[in-house]
Amino acid sequence: MTNLELSRAAHESALIAGNGRLDFPVETDPKPIGALLRPALRPALCVVEALAFPLALFGLWTLSSRLGWLPVQILPTPEQVAATLADLAGSGDLWFHTSISLLRVVQGFALGGTAGLLLGIAMGLSPRVRRTVEPLFTALAQVPPLGWIPVLMLLVGIDEGLKLLIIAKAALVPVALNTQKGIRNVPDSLREVGAVLAFGRWATLTRIVLPAAVPSVFTGVRYGLTSAWLALVAVELLASSEGLGYLMVWGRQLFQLDMVIAAMLVVGLVGFALDWTLSRVERRLQRWELAGS
């Protein structure tokens, strides 16, 4: 029996036992409007719904620039921003800065995600660790990444170290919390199966607890990556000689607000793409979990 099958089997038995509640959000159909339309139309409708607000916002922006509600120096026209984006993309600057930002996030996230995973596992498994670490962890987690900057600057300077630590911290918190939650929510019945199979501690952890916790851990990974991305831009705004945040600083200092908005769009799109990709994977994982039941 592979781990996977075991975990499914355990799930089933848990469900049969009636005490294994599934915590994972289950997709529900958007009945009210969706039911009226043929299923084939539904994805299209979703896209329209999702685009309605951005399009309205874009319309407002266009209108504002046509009617001169705001000085064009403060809110450039969409055409200007598009031209700037094209210019940045054409000169290679856009890719250069985006790749640097992405690299920082990958590094910081690898650091923070690993630490968060280990901390989450420790807090999830050991009541003692939880008792001693959790209160402090919760308190520290409340300090936003930017709040750490003054202290960290004194400790590690303003170099890459600072950026990595801030990003790592941003990633660590959601990963640790969700990992801990995932582990603690592993149904007792699953553990009992392990006991029946005479699993040792290590086998229980690797074959029962961790696989069952995967969806929750992944939710943490998803939020961790999103908040890492947010922290990155904040820290790049502060002290940086490259990256998307730096591009924004440059644009602001040289009064090229179109460059600021162009960079904002890229930051938003990259963030959206990261989150969307992970949410797809997350849904897969949940489906795979449910498929067994």
Add this chain to the structure above:
Amino acid sequence: MKPFAKRISRALLAAAAVLAVAGSAVAEPVTIRFGFAQVGVGNRQFGSGNTAAILHSRDILAEEFRNDPDVKLDWSFFKGAGPAVNEAIANGQLDFALQGDLPSLVGRSNGLKTRILAASGLRSNLYLAVTPKSGIQSIADLKGRKVAQFRGTNLQLATDKLLAAHGLTERDIKFINMDFATATAALATGDIDAAFGQADYLALDGQGVARVVYSTRGDDPAFTRHSHLLVTEAFEKAHPDVTYRVVKALVKAAAWASDEANREAVFEEWAKSGIPAETFRADFDGQALGYRNSPLIDDFLVAAYQDQAERAKGYRLVRGDVRIDGWFEPAYVDRAVAELGLAGTWKRYDANGHQQTAAK
């Protein structure tokens, strides 16, 4: 007469009387909003190193409008320097600004409607301070190092020109955007290797915090920076009289600040910003006050801005050409110099920076 009509006529009479008194000067209440692309140490509300700072700190402008209760003066000092002043102008929050060359060029290239009325500080020096452990001895050593720069200020343009003269560009150096206060702190903590800044780095050198390894003093004057008084086109159009009196007050301030008898007093006045007087003493050493504090818009100034505009475009600090024609309005400053009997106080320079022999 009915009481109501009586009251109205009385009110009208009173208003007429007020107008008769004030009519000679300014007809309607007006607030003149000044923006300084500077702030003192620890946020002191004082500028330094230019005649505009004198205009403010010696209350010369307040004196000019002492008998005009309808004219109110509002001074703002921007920690974000020139770039922040541009934002305030775009938002319609300022009428006059005391700003450096590059930010004004950037503002003009983006369509801010302004006019340059007078110079407020010429040939300001650029200083390069390095941390003792960085080992940097010269401009050439900056390659690949981490250097603070206040982006968008006239220091950036001066820096780029200096780098170009040494065969470098901004891309050869890891520039980090920092305002002056942050850069000073970062030099002290060693977070950066070097910083381009102003004369106040001399004080850091004195304290052993950093070493000044280069300054434009004694080097090519083309690397220096200029600042000026500008007005929004809208304000100038609405209040040409007020505009003239502001320029006149600046010319008075410039005359005081160009008088060698006041040399120490000028430095002490600037020290209100928190930068010690000895810094200015060293910065101005060997230079006549009038050489730096002349308010004149001469061929030298216009040509210098023309050159700055072209270089700024070359370094991609502005997009497109900045039209210099029609930007400078020397009429006010020339009239003030004549009216105040100050002709000959300042030398005029031609486009090449040579003194013009024939007095204009």
